[in-house]
Amino acid sequence: MNFEPVIGLEVHAQLLTDTKIFCGCSTKFGAEPNSHTCPVCLGMPGVLPVLNKKVVDFLLKMAMATNCQINRESSFARKNYFYPDLPKGYQISQYAEPPVEHGWIEIETEGGKKRIGITRIHMEEDAGKLIHDENSPVSYVDLNRTGVPLIEIVGDPDLRSAEEAAAYLRRIHEILVYLEICDGNMEEGSFRCDANISLRPVGQKEFGTRTELKNMNSFRNVQRALEYELKRQQYLLESGGVVVQETRLWDDAAGVTKAMRSKEEAHDYRYFPEPDLVPIVVDDEWQDEIRRALPELPLEKRERFSSEYQLSAYDAGVLTQSRALADYFEEVARLSGQPKAAANWVTGDILRFLNDEKKTVGECPVAPANLAAMISLIQAGTISGKMAKDISEAMYKTGGTPEEIIREKGLVQITDGDALTAALSEILAKNPDQVAQYQSGKEKLFGFFVGQAMKATGGKANPRMLNDLLQKMLAKH
Numbered sequence: 001m002n003f004e005p006v007i008g009l010e011v012h013a014q015l016l017t018d019t020k021i022f023c024g025c026s027t028k029f030g031a032e033p034n035s036h037t038c039p040v041c042l043g044m045p046g047v048l049p050v051l052n053k054k055v056v057d058f059l060l061k062m063a064m065a066t067n068c069q070i071n072r073e074s075s076f077a078r079k080n081y082f083y084p085d086l087p088k089g090y091q092i093s094q095y096a097e098p099p100v101e102h103g104w105i106e107i108e109t110e111g112g113k114k115r116i117g118i119t120r121i122h123m124e125e126d127a128g129k130l131i132h133d134e135n136s137p138v139s140y141v142d143l144n145r146t147g148v149p150l151i152e153i154v155g156d157p158d159l160r161s162a163e164e165a166a167a168y169l170r171r172i173h174e175i176l177v178y179l180e181i182c183d184g185n186m187e188e189g190s191f192r193c194d195a196n197i198s199l200r201p202v203g204q205k206e207f208g209t210r211t212e213l214k215n216m217n218s219f220r221n222v223q224r225a226l227e228y229e230l231k232r233q234q235y236l237l238e239s240g241g242v243v244v245q246e247t248r249l250w251d252d253a254a255g256v257t258k259a260m261r262s263k264e265e266a267h268d269y270r271y272f273p274e275p276d277l278v279p280i281v282v283d284d285e286w287q288d289e290i291r292r293a294l295p296e297l298p299l300e301k302r303e304r305f306s307s308e309y310q311l312s313a314y315d316a317g318v319l320t321q322s323r324a325l326a327d328y329f330e331e332v333a334r335l336s337g338q339p340k341a342a343a344n345w346v347t348g349d350i351l352r353f354l355n356d357e358k359k360t361v362g363e364c365p366v367a368p369a370n371l372a373a374m375i376s377l378i379q380a381g382t383i384s385g386k387m388a389k390d391i392s393e394a395m396y397k398t399g400g401t402p403e404e405i406i407r408e409k410g411l412v413q414i415t416d417g418d419a420l421t422a423a424l425s426e427i428l429a430k431n432p433d434q435v436a437q438y439q440s441g442k443e444k445l446f447g448f449f450v451g452q453a454m455k456a457t458g459g460k461a462n463p464r465m466l467n468d469l470l471q472k473m474l475a476k477h
């Protein structure tokens with residue numbers, strides 16, 4: 001029997017606000033344990049939460065970027081469960097009245113573009129962190145993270161393969177980072193993903209029994225975990241077994257998913273309205289304000305780069321990986337007036353240098369103005385493309401301007417016709433046999449003469465000029 005995967009992802013994104021969602025404590029990562037706490041986020045009795053407006057601003061940005069419907073009014077709810085890193089015994093989240101819902105994003109699949117639905121996005125507070133000491137029977141609680149704002153992006157079960165799921169996750173990640181509302185760091189847990197996954201016979205409408213996958217902390221892990229789980233479920237179904245509804249953890253080292261808890265033990269959260277917080281009302285004015293400040297999104301940027309600069313879809317994709325890289329490219333394109341060449345240099349040498357040193361474009365020693373100046377020098381014929389390779393490398397090492405490097409290395413191209421003619425005459429005189437062979441039809445030898453001339457001039461001959469001259473001289477020789 002042929003099975004079809006049905007996958008839906010839930011993404012938790014930690015928001016880049018300076019302070020927590022319901023108190024004024026700092027959200028900075030890596031501080032001394034329990035130093036960023038106050039009675040509110042410690043869950044002391046009798047304290048009152050106050051909503052941080054920035055959190056709603058960020059939620060609205062994400063809602064607009066994912067084509068969601070924004071509800072004028074929404075409310076908070078208490079999600080009750082007992083956990084050592086949750087001192088209140090409940091988490092403030094949103095449940096019955098989500099602030100935004102029914103959105104979608106587009107992903108690229110083998111079969112072209114595909115729209116993936118977003119069920120809802122809501123706000124909630126994060127819980128603390130338990131630290132287990134391997135050498136002693138003691139666990140520690142760090143409540144610095146308690147009350148750090150999160151948005152949960154619940155996707156529709158529209159994904160039909162592990163690749164599609166990975167593509168969807170990358171798009172969500174890219175949008176969050178572009179909006180500058182989440183740093184997207186998966187290792188530090190500021191971008192987390194759970195997956196619901198099931199199989200059904202092709203053609204069947206109803207979903208099969210699903211499992212929930214947790215603990216996937218990289219894009220690669222997500223894809224591997226889903227691929228493994230699909231195979232596991234398929235094997236079960238084909239051998240006459242049944243899939244049990246349960247939560248499973250991805251074990252990266254073993255490369256398998258493992259049962260964590262079954263449905264019977266699953267929590268009953270007994271949601272009820274949070275009595276200490278008033279409903280959130282998002283009026284048109286607030287929405288307009290956010291919409292006006294919305295940056296150009298990656299997909300729009302990609303399409304604009306393709307049409308405005310005539311770049312290939314691939315180059316446009318590479319250049320819009322991050323806002324900083326896209327800005328860098330546009331600056332080089334603008335200053336040099338040559339977007340194609342700018343794209344080639346940025347996606348080629350510049351990215352290679354940066355990747356080799358694991359640096360971001362923000363740390364790039366080559367200023368856009370310097371790269372643009374170099375591109376203009378190639379266009380003017382002052383330097384050859386081959387020289388430019390050396391110059392770009394030197395610019396990356398020293399941060400210097402191309403003019404400085406050209407001066408230091410004596411790299412200016414020879415465009416003096418007399419000097420080139422003299423060099424060529426000497427080469428032709430030295431190689432009479434090759435000249436005769438060329439003239440009797442062995443045209444491949446042209447490259448030999450070019451090579452000799454380049455050698456004689458230390459690679460500084462202007463190639464176009466050299467070719468012209470050589471052709472003329474060989475013709476009348």
Ligand SMILES: [Zn+2]
Nearest residue numbers: 023025038041
């Ligand atoms: Zn606090």
